[in-house]
Amino acid sequence: xxxxxxxxxxxxxxxxxxxxxxxxxxxxxxxxxxxxxxxxxxxxxxxxxxxxxxxxxxxxxxxxxxxxxxxxxxxxxxxxxxxxxxxxxxxxxxxxxxxxxxxxxxxxxxxxxxxxxxxxxxxxxxxxxxxxxxxxxxxxxxxxxxxxxxxxxxxxxxxxxxxxxxxxxxxxxxxxxxxxxxxxxxxxxxxxxxxxxxxxxxxxxxxxxxxxxxxxxxxxxxxxxxxxxxxxxxxxxxxxxxxxxxxxxxxxxxxxxxxxxxxxxxxxxxxxxxxxxxxxxxxxxxxxxxxxxxxxxxxxxxxxxxxxxxxxxxxxxxxxxxxxxxxxxxxxxxxxxxxxxxxxxxxxxxxxxxxxxxxxxxxxxxxxxxxxxxxxxxxxxxxxxxxxxxxxxxxxxxxxxxxxxxxxxxxxxxxxxxxxxxxxxxxxxxxxxxxxxxxxxxxxxxxxxxxxxxxxxxxxxxxxxxxxxxxxxxxxxxxxxxxxxxxxxxxxxxx
RNA sequence: GGUGUUGUAGCCAAAAGGUUCAGGCGCAGCUCUGCAAAAGCUGUUAUAUCGGUUCGAAUCCGAUCAACACCUCCA
Numbered sequence: 324x325x326x327x328x329x330x331x332x333x334x335x336x337x338x339x340x341x342x343x344x345x346x347x348x349x350x351x352x353x354x355x356x357x358x359x360x361x362x363x364x365x366x367x368x369x370x371x372x373x374x375x376x377x378x379x380x381x382x383x384x385x386x387x388x389x390x391x392x393x394x395x396x397x398x399x400x401x402x403x404x405x406x407x408x409x410x411x412x413x414x415x416x417x418x419x420x421x422x423x424x425x426x427x428x429x430x431x432x433x434x435x436x437x438x439x440x441x442x443x444x445x446x447x448x449x450x451x452x453x454x455x456x457x458x459x460x461x462x463x464x465x466x467x468x469x470x471x472x473x474x475x476x477x478x479x480x481x482x483x484x485x486x487x488x489x490x491x492x493x494x495x496x497x498x499x500x501x502x503x504x505x506x507x508x509x510x511x512x513x514x515x516x517x518x519x520x521x522x523x524x525x526x527x528x529x530x531x532x533x534x535x536x537x538x539x540x541x542x543x544x545x546x547x548x549x550x551x552x553x554x555x556x557x558x559x560x561x562x563x564x565x566x567x568x569x570x571x572x573x574x575x576x577x578x579x580x581x582x583x584x585x586x587x588x589x590x591x592x593x594x595x596x597x598x599x600x601x602x603x604x605x606x607x608x609x610x611x612x613x614x615x616x617x618x619x620x621x622x623x624x625x626x627x628x629x630x631x632x633x634x635x636x637x638x639x640x641x642x643x644x645x646x647x648x649x650x651x652x653x654x655x656x657x658x659x660x661x662x663x664x665x666x667x668x669x670x671x672x673x674x675x676x677x678x679x680x681x682x683x684x685x686x687x688x689x690x691x692x693x694x695x696x697x698x699x700x701x702x703x704x705x706x707x708x709x710x711x712x713x714x715x716x717x718x719x720x721x722x723x724x725x726x727x728x729x730x731x732x733x734x735x736x737x738x739x740x741x742x743x744x745x746x747x748x749x750x751x752x753x754x755x756x757x758x759x760x761x762x763x764x765x766x767x768x769x770x771x772x773x774x775x776x777x778x779x780x781x782x783x784x785x786x787x788x789x790x791x792x793x794x795x796x797x798x799x800x801x802x803x804x805x806x807x808x809x810x811x812x813x814x815x816x817x818x
Numbered sequence: 819g820g821u822g823u824u825g826u827a828g829c830c831a832a833a834a835g836g837u838u839c840a841g842g843c844g845c846a847g848c849u850c851u852g853c854a855a856a857a858g859c860u861g862u863u864a865u866a867u868c869g870g871u872u873c874g875a876a877u878c879c880g881a882u883c884a885a886c887a888c889c890u891c892c893a
Contacts, residue, residue, distance in 0.1 A: 352893080360893090367893045493821055494889075543891085565893030570821090572892095596823090597893070602885065606892060641842070642831065647824075647886070654830045657843030664842085667856090710832055714841035724857055728850090731858095788852065795854080806856050814856085 326381065326704045328561075329645060331569065331592040332491055336706055341560050342590060347383045348559035349375065350551040350589075352568055353445070355392040356426040360433055362613045362635070362650065363598050363605040369636055369757075370595040370644040370707075371563045372439040376755050377703055387442040388554045391430075393423040394448035394530060394541055419530050423449075433615045436632035438757045444554050448546040452532045455541045455549045458583055459520045459534075467582045471511040473523030473537040479516040482578050488516075491577060491592060492570035518575050520545050544575035548588070551576075557584035566594040595644045600625070602649060613650075630655050633761050637662040640709040640756055661717070666760040667816070668720040669748050671727045675741055683737035688722065692740055695719060696747050703755065712751055719744070728809060762817045772803070776813040779805060783813075 326339040341347045351371045354360060368389075378385045448455075459475055462468035468477050482488050483496040499516040519542035524531040531538045551559065557580070564573065573592065580588035597604050600611050613623050621629030638658040642648045683689040695715050702711040723744075725731040736744075752758050764772065775794055782790040795805045802818045 354893080355891085357891095363893050365893085370893095489821095492888080495821080498820060499889085566823095567888070567892060570888060571890090595893075597887070599886075604887070604892090638830085646831080649830075651829075653843080657830060659843095661842045708832080710841080714832065717841055721858070728857055783852080786852075792853080799855095804855065807851080807854080808856090809850070816856095 326377075327706055328591055328593060329706045331594045332589075337591070339591065341383065342558060345382060345384050347378055347385045347561065348555035349378070349385060349387050349561040349563065350547070350555055350559065351387070351389045351442075351562075352547060352564035352572070353389040353391050354426075354430050356423050356430060358426060359614045359616065360426075360430050361605060361615060362600075362618055365437065365615065365635055366598050366639055366644075366648065367563065367565050367595050368434055368439055369437055369639050371593075372437075372757055373640065373709060373755065374561070374563065374593070374707060375440060375442075376757055377707065380750070380755055386444070386555065387440075388444045388446065388551065389442040390547060390550055391427055391445060391447045392546065393427070394452075394546065429616075433619075433632075436619070437636050438633070438759050440757070446550045446554065448541065448550075449530075451546065451550050451553070452541065454553055455545045456521075456532075456534050458545060458549050458552075458579065459541075461583050462520065462579065465582055468520055469513065470536050473539060474511060474519060475521040475536055475542075476512050476517040477520055477575065477578065478513060479518070479578070480514045482582065486578065486581060488578055489570075489574065492574045494570060494574065518542065518544060518571060520579075544572055545579060547572070548576050548579045548583070551588065552580060552584065558586060558588060558590070560589075561591045561593055562589040563593045563595070566596055569594060596647050598639075598648045598650055600650045605650075625652060627652050627656075630659065631761055633759055634659045634662055636756075637713075637758060640758075641713055643706075643708055643710050645706075662758070663762065664720060665713075665716060665752070666758075666762065668723045669752060669760065670763075672723050672741075672744055672748055675723075675726060675745075676733070677738050677741045677745065679738060681734060681738040683735055683740060684732060685735035688731070689736050689740050692719060692722060692736065692744065696743060699747065699751050709756060712756065716748070716751065764817060772815050776805065776815055780811060780813045783807065784811065 327336045328339050329335070330337045349371070351367065354364060371387075371389075375385060375387050459468060462477065463470065463475065466478075467481055468475050479488055479496075480500060483500075488494070488496050489499065496516075500514055521534060521536060521539050521542055523537055523539045528540070530540055532540060551562070562573070562576075577587060577589070599605070600613070603611060605612055611625075613625060617623040618626070618630055618635060619632065621627075634655060638655055639648065641658060641661075695718055698715055699712055702708045702715065705711075722731065722736075726733060726735065775798070779791045779794045782788070782794070798805055798815070803815055804818055805813055805815045807813055
């Protein structure tokens, strides 16, 4: 079966065929580093991390570009044009670049914890002012952009004469041009639908660059066009981002690039859906933002406890990326328990003897396990259905646990199947879904714990329940649980 | 007002015209057990409402209601 992806442009699932195999170019809109990342930001970067990992798994040579928006966009024409980043910097008495650096570091820190792979290139907007300026010059030369008072705008009406502006987002160009909204500083534009490519910087504006039109700063959409073209070429495979970027951001990107390169820039547009909280999108205006630092620490009124990055990752992957994911404390608690159950089974699996070429005694079960494993790649091929992959793995968990409890005889499965289970769990859980066992303990700590476990075992066999209970009770207070197995052995684990 | 999406059991959530079924969490019962925990088994079995198409619909069509998103910085 071939990989099929949902293309926002055609609104259909399409077979994924790279433009230039085995190479795949993927661009994902990265964070604006004017503030701390929140739970909502986790979704696209985790979603596209899995896309990246799966493409690599399939053997593609992927160049994954994810930008850092550090130029500080003006807040659009509605409000007074201003630089978000420099405004915040004044409040915090920081240099804009200092602020940008702080939040970039924080972003990297959080997403390392989420176990996302680093992109191949992580270009910054401020590092590509020259590319953006030359793209704007090209647009002016071709007659699709015009300068007014040191600002440059894209002429949407002109573009719409020969192209379909609104194709990606389902907008109707007439509606966009006829919108009755009156916005400030609109008088510079020929049409209300026009968008800024370059904005003249007001005197107090700190972030500013020289340009053919005077000092100013780039418009919002041009950076992604400039950087994606530079690093992936004028026509590349995948462009990803949140659904909220469909319009106007991605629509405008298409328009700019189409004029500069004489053809559309992207083959497959992939958009992830939003995370809602109590049915509402997370956003500053709703006052319901949970920052990642608050999530990891549990320090937030909506949270009863801290949640680890892996639990969040698992929580996100339990839902298909194009569905809305509704957040609640209860749902996260469920995810935490589920993830733990999965990894405990994986640990048990790894301790099962494989080795010698043994036939399984339970043929039917053996076949069933193998056919479940056969399905895993088909789920991912179907537009990255991580939810189904996880569900299928959960279906195998009772079998693994039963093998350990000897409810099912150890030789029920063939050694080949056991080896395959070990391998597939590793590949799907760790390599593709990027999940990690956070409760795993190694080194001296592990040795000490095993020693305590064996002391408890001895004590129990002598019916010295004072000692055995003391060990269990005091470890429990430290957050370590001891469990007695059927065979008299004692196992343990971090809570 | 325009555009689009969604409505699945206590909660999260998958699937999408047809046999048994998603899956996770929770809850209940049983088994195991020095106690406990875990585990296993069983149960909790749903498709917003009203019509229509069909031999058959959660799935297709229409209407209604509700919610959400985008149209403005936003993942």
